[in-house]
Amino acid sequence: MAAKPKNQNIALKARYLTVNFIGLAMIAAVFVYAGVVEVIKWRWAPFAGFASLPAATASLLEYIFLALAAGQYFVIKIIQKIVISQSVDNLPQAAIISFALCETVAVFGLVLFLLTGNGLDFYVFMVISLGFFYVYFPKYEQWEELMKAGRPGKR
DSSP states (O other): OTTTHHHHHEEEEEEEEHHHHHHHHHHHHHHHHHHHHHHHHTTTTTOOOSSOHHHHHHHHHHHHHHHHHHHHHHHHHHHHHHHHHHOOGGHHHHHHHHHHHHHHHHHHHHHHHHHHHHHHHHHHHHHHHHHHHHHSSSSSSHHHHHHTSSOOOOO
């Protein structure tokens, strides 16, 4: 009987490490977006964006994306609770969905940059995205506790 928990811990650790790698790859993608921003700024200097948006429209779009990013924080929290409440075996799925939603915030910034040409817009969203990754990146100890309890915990 003692071998079963050890095998479960090894399987959990393997799943965690796989999810951890996926998360790190998605974080790396955010830095790739930053590279794209810098290459575009350098290559097409001065880059004014691909859309000729009036300043008021660009500002409104920025506020809409900021509101979406703020809402994303709560969406991630809710989705994690829903997915994990179905089964603790869904921990990897909950984490990967969270990563995708965290990365989406950086994509908002990339889209805004491509439309307006303002690099600062991208970097604001990049920082928010990385902050979300920090908050929602899974901790192995939490996964162990959830698996032992057999039910979702509070975050």
